[in-house]
Amino acid sequence: MIGGVPKALDVALIDVGGTLWPNSWPFRETDGVGRHQRVSAAMPMLGAVKVDALVADLVASSRIGDEARALSTETPSTIAAAEVLIAASLARQGLPVDAPTVARIRRAMALPVADRMKPLPGAIELLAEIHALGLQTIIASNTYWRDAESYWEDFRLLGMAANVDAIVTSVDAGHLKPHPAVFEMAMRVAETPPERCVVIGNREENDIEPALALGMRTILVYPDDPKPASSRAHAVAPDLWACAISLKAMLDQA
Ligand SMILES: [Mg+2]
Numbered sequence: 110m111i112g113g114v115p116k117a118l119d120v121a122l123i124d125v126g127g128t129l130w131p132n133s134w135p136f137r138e139t140d141g142v143g144r145h146q147r148v149s150a151a152m153p154m155l156g157a158v159k160v161d162a163l164v165a166d167l168v169a170s171s172r173i174g175d176e177a178r179a180l181s182t183e184t185p186s187t188i189a190a191a192e193v194l195i196a197a198s199l200a201r202q203g204l205p206v207d208a209p210t211v212a213r214i215r216r217a218m219a220l221p222v223a224d225r226m227k228p229l230p231g232a233i234e235l236l237a238e239i240h241a242l243g244l245q246t247i248i249a250s251n252t253y254w255r256d257a258e259s260y261w262e263d264f265r266l267l268g269m270a271a272n273v274d275a276i277v278t279s280v281d282a283g284h285l286k287p288h289p290a291v292f293e294m295a296m297r298v299a300e301t302p303p304e305r306c307v308v309i310g311n312r313e314e315n316d317i318e319p320a321l322a323l324g325m326r327t328i329l330v331y332p333d334d335p336k337p338a339s340s341r342a343h344a345v346a347p348d349l350w351a352c353a354i355s356l357k358a359m360l361d362q363a
Contacts, residue, residue: 116360119299120305120307122248122309127310129229130232131226144164152210163198166198167214170197191254232349235309238356240272246272246274248275248278281294308326328346328359
């Protein structure tokens with residue numbers, strides 16, 4: 110309740126790549142060593158040679174953005190899910206395939222990002238403003254290796270966790286946006302209907318279109334993208350401070 114009037118929205122569902130973080134960040138020469146150490150820690154019974162073979166197989170068969178020169182946070186929806194890929198890699202390496210092992214390896218492959226990039230300008234302030242406006246914040250993100258637990262660690266290290274209520278990733282929901290599963294899972298977590306949600310994101314096809322189809326409010330932001338030629342979003346904001354103003358106006362109008 111704000112001023113004795115029920116507020117129009119309960120929850121903001123917020124994308125990450127190109128919204129709160131940059132769309133991509135530099136690949137590092139040490140990433141290979143980092144992955145070897147993390148997979149080795151996840152599979153303590155494996156020797157160094159076997160860990161190397163497994164990591165090489167995982168990297169070669171995933172071939173998503175983070176194996177090229179830049180890490181991309183916009184994952185193409187045509188690639189196999191990380192779990193399927195990891196299970197196939199384990200089988201090829203003659204290793205046992207079970208769900209806890211697959212999950213441990215997926216988390217090991219999700220390299221921490223806090224030391225290589227910063228939140229986009231205004232991101233921490235936007236999260237604080239959403240709470241000040243009386244809304245919950247749920248991260249709603251397409252990811253490949255990362256699940257909610259991996260993301261929480263990133264958010265803590267980046268100083269962004271304090272104003273986040275929950276995290277839902279495509280790994281946790283089982284489908285990549287634009288499939289509605291991520292938003293549907295977020296609504297279950299928030300226990301609120303679509304008309305009381307606002308989606309904030311940088312991709313018309315992944316964020317705005319599925320949100321509109323569910324009957325949610327929408328704000329398209331482009332702090333790390335060119336200005337969009339057009340959008341069906343309820344509001345369009347060039348940066349995250351403008352997004353906070355748009356969100357406040359949305360609450361005032363309702
Ligand atoms: Mg995005």
